[in-house]
Amino acid sequence: MVNGRDPDAAHEAAQRIPGALAHPGSPADPAVADALIDICVREFGRIDILINCAGTAEPRGSSILNVTSAQFRELLDAHLGTTFETCRAAAPVMVAQGGGAIVNTGSFAFLGDYGGTGYPAGKGAVNSLTLAIAAELAEHGVRANVVCPGAKTRLSTGPEYESHITELNRRGLLDDVSFQGALDAAPPEYVAPTYAYLASDLATQVTGQIFIAAGGFVGRFERQTPSLVAYRGHDDEPPWTVEEIAAQVR
Template sequence: MTDITRFSGHTVMITGAARGIGAATARRFAEEGARVLLTDRDGPEVETTAARLRKQGHTARARACDVSDGASVEEAVAHAVDVFGALDVLVNCAASCTPDTPLFEDGPDAAWDRDLDITLTGTYRCCRAALPHLATTGRGAIVNIGSVNGLQDFGNHAYSAAKAGLGSLTRTLAGHAAARGVRVNLVTPGTVRTSAWEGREEELDEIRSLYPLGRVGEPEDIAAAVAFLASGDAAWITGTALTVDGGLTAVNTGFRTAVRHPDDD
């Protein structure tokens, strides 16, 4: 729980907000005073998440939204403006990650298309629908959720390509939107403990040793970075990627462990 109220009077729309990073981000904005519209393809679950925030005294609404459907996206954005009177911040969390086939050449087109359509094109649809409204407030901001998969090889061909594409979209849209008073940035998480890792605790324990800071991320770590980039504290930051990965991409922990200095013994 934070006692900061940077977003008092702001309206924030978040995709993929039913659980994980999206839900934690919604909670962070709500705790900082924002009116939050949580959207997700899973309508009942996102309503449960929003209801939990309302029970805590926050202003939160939920709406089913499929980012692969342009009409659904347009309706969700219009709903945010209709209910709250404006839209100040868009956070794009919705993503799809299909496991790779053992051989690259066996990967089906449908899986590739799905991951890119939801993760990359879905973000494009949301930005396109929201930008005219963000441009009217004088404090508009978009924060996209990328991944270290878009920076280095961690598997998942389609998902990684989509996340890399988000880096390019963030930069090009930032260039366009700056003149309209809207900032666009990217948060690049490493491994985060979400429901995708349920039942894989031993694997997470092994992964933890690869992180210089000694742990994997929590959804709240990413939510804090998103809130910073969306806030007035980042008023002179646009078109950038903030890597929140416990040092994973900066330090080759495996190499440092394998090549030990003679004085280490």
């Protein structure tokens, strides 16, 4: 099954995949997400793999200083809403059939290095949602992972994109290595194998992971754990004062 908001693009993509069907529409719409999964099960008998690779670029110059509430919600819907709705629709089917693989798409932007608002927030939320799905569905044989891709697409090419990346570097948000990588990204063919691996039986023991695929680089984010700043028992010690915390953080 191939989904996309642009009907022509969805049908064109499906035609390039033997036996594939297209069901266009925004999967942020629960009815579209439900229909997508229902058609898959009706036509193919089950759903073994769900890959979410939806999203949209943040408006140029978007910042917490000028973004509107409507723009922010639209970005969250495009990234988090689409991922949630398809996972919500597919998960019960995968559990009932005894397994499945979910691969969602995140972004380096969740680290905040690219600025913005709804885009990094949405991608960060996709990461957290995926980790929660992986934890909850592990006992049912359903895996869930994230890929943060770096590739040259229509969203990451052209004068406007290059100007945006250059400005982020000038402001110090983007370091020189990331700046060069953003302007010289490899084609999507370098990213696809990581998605294929996570969807395959070769990754049956891999779940709850956030991968990076950019050109010839494949990496994985270590799971975040807190480092100790200070500790005292609460049974026989008073709370930390603001000044004590400040001294420990230094």
